[in-house]
Amino acid sequence: MLDRPQENCGVVGVFSLSGTNVIPMGIDALRALQHRGQEAWGLAVPNRKPVKRMGLVSSSSSEFKKLAQEYSSPAAIGHVRYSTVGGGSLENAQPLKVKDLCVAHNGTIANADEISNMVGGCTFTPQSASDTLVAAHRLVSLISENGKMGKALSILKNEMIGSFCFTFISDDGAVYAARDPKGFRPMVLGHKKDDDVYIVASESSALSAVGATLIRNVKPGELLRISAEGLESEIFSTEPERAHCSFEFTYFAHPSSKMEGANIYVTRKRIGKMLARKFPIKDADLVVPVPDSARPAALGYAQELGIQFDEGLLKDRYSKKGPLRSFIEPHHTERMEINRWIMPIREIIDGKHVVVIDDSLVRGTSSRAIVKALRRAGAKRISMLITYPPITHPCYAGIDFPSQEELATFSPDRRELSRQETIEMVRNSIGADFLGYNSAENLADAVGLPADSMCFACSTGDYASLGVTPKFKTRREMKGDEMDGTEAGAGEG
Ligand code: SF4
Structure with missing residues (x-):
């Protein structure tokens, strides 16, 4: 199970009931979802091959006018891609077209090879491996057997293991959006009054970008x-259990977005306040965020304890990689390049006991680099606090924590460690004087959702919400030949 590239990313679907060309809106919406995928992007309209480009949406800005004219349509879907290593090619960029249906997918289908067997296995070769393509083929075959998209999804959701948010566009001009039964x-769904446009997107930041409510x-x-x-809704699964990804709230989502009723910025600030109650480091001189996602939590922490907040670490926005997010870069060297451009300000740090707040600690490399940089800038003591609980297991539902052996919490001699021993091992490896992690309960409280309606599988190893016991694999097994960055700790957090 799960030995192929995963599709995570951001999706959008736009339809104008007044017939307005929605391509410019689709592009703007994708730009507002750029934080969910930096590798490739694409758009699809009915009866055309999808348009796909590598890199950031903004890198293709010189083409926008031409694309808007050439692909002019009142209906479109789009995608920004963040993949694991093996699938980082234009061929695997989305949307993908199967017969008369184009598909964009955010999530992971962990048993894609089983689904592939149901459609003859022909779509699933190591060279063009995509769980989305496999699911799309299966869906198209289920639609032709059952007539309706809703019926097809109600069958497919029982066959698939993993997570999905899909947008589809069919050659008859309809846009569809589907969310997996556990969420x-x-x-989100929005509407723009001018032009009578409905828009579905991974996050509300995309709605704001196009002026939709x-x-x-x-x-x-x-x-x-x-x-x-018009807009029609159909429930294809009535499962009551929910498993909203908790990592979206601390790291992945845009701070302006509203998710499950909670604004992300406000939630992160609240997480910081709750972290302050859990770890009140009152003798600290300064609270510093690791840019960018940890900024609201650091502010919340500082305000709660009345400690000075300052930007002691800055991302160099003028360097080529500086503005990018390192965790979602697929290659070790690219992640390191991004981290290299996080620079400390000696005048702020020198001689201080610094509480540095980060949103997650995944592989540990960037934390290690940040601690080193703070020491070089003269920090007297470094206490690191992480707004997410210790990540000890891979994610099988859409985020790239691909193998246990890469995680900072992985014990090199494979010994079972207690939580305290694990934290001590990680603290040692990153070189901080103190390391504290948030708890799942604290995080759920800050979000305002019951903990049992959120997924914490990557920090508990309890995959019940996926209904499977994953077979853990090494990085090499999961990524094939394109593996790089073999040392544990190659990303943000
Ligand atoms: S395992 Fe972790 S990252 Fe994956 S969906 Fe669950 S909470 Fe999110």
């Missing part, structure tokens, strides 16, 4: 169809 990945979350297990007849 692992986020999806957030109507509501797409419900887990819901299928939306938007066509000339």
Whole structure:
């Protein structure tokens, strides 16, 4: 199970009931989802091959006008891609087209090889491996057997293990959006009054970017169809259990987005306040965030304890890689390049006991680099606090924590460690004087959702919400030949 590249990313679907060309809106929406995928992007309209480009959406800005004219359509879907290593090619960029249906996917289908067997296995070769393509083939075959998209999804959701938010566009011009029954990945619905446009997207930041108003979350297990007849909703799964990804709230989502009713910026600030109650380091001189996602939590922490907050670490936005997010870069060297451009300000740090706050500690490399940089800048003592609980297991539902052996919490001699021993091992390896992690309960409280409606599988190893016991694999087994960055600790956090 799960030995192929995963599809995570951000998706969008736009339909104008007044017939306006939605391509410019689709592009703007994708730009507002750029934090969910930096590798490639694409758009699809009915009866055309999808347009796909490598890199950031903004890198293709010189083409926007031409694309808007050439692909002019009142209906479109789009995708920004963040993949694991093996699938980082234009061929695997999305949307993908199967017969008369184009598909964009955010999530992971962990048993793609089993689904592939159901469609003859022909779509699933090591060279063009994509769980989305496999699911799309299966969906198209289920639609042709059962007539309806909702019925097809109600069958497919029982066959698939993993998570999904899909947007589809069919050659008859309808846009569809579907969210998995447990709501692992986020999806929202909005409306723009001018031009009578409905828009579905991974996050509400995309709605704000096009001037649309957030109507509501797409419900887990819901299928939306938007066509000339208007907006229609169908529930294809009535499962009551929820497993909203907790990592979205601390790291992945845009701070301006509203997710499951909670604004991300406000939530992160609240997480910082709650972290202050858990770890009140009152003799600290300064609270410093690791840019960028940890900034609101650091502010919340500092305000709660009345300690000075300052930007002691800055990302160099003028360097080529500086503005990017390192965790979602697929290659070790690229992640390191991004981390290299986080620079300490000696005048702020020198001689101080610094509490440095980060949103997560995954592989540990960037934490190690940051501690080193703070020491070089003269920090007297470094206490590191992490707003997410210790990540000890891989994610099988859409985030790239691909193998246990890469995680900072992985014991090199494979000994079972207690939580305290694990924290001490990580503290030692990153070189901080103190290391404290948030708890799942604290995090859920700050988000305002019951802990049992959120997924914490990567920090508990309890995969019940996926309904499977994953077979853990090494990085090499999971990534094939393109593996790089073999040392544990190659990313943000
Ligand atoms: S395992 Fe972790 S990263 Fe993956 S969906 Fe669950 S909470 Fe999110």
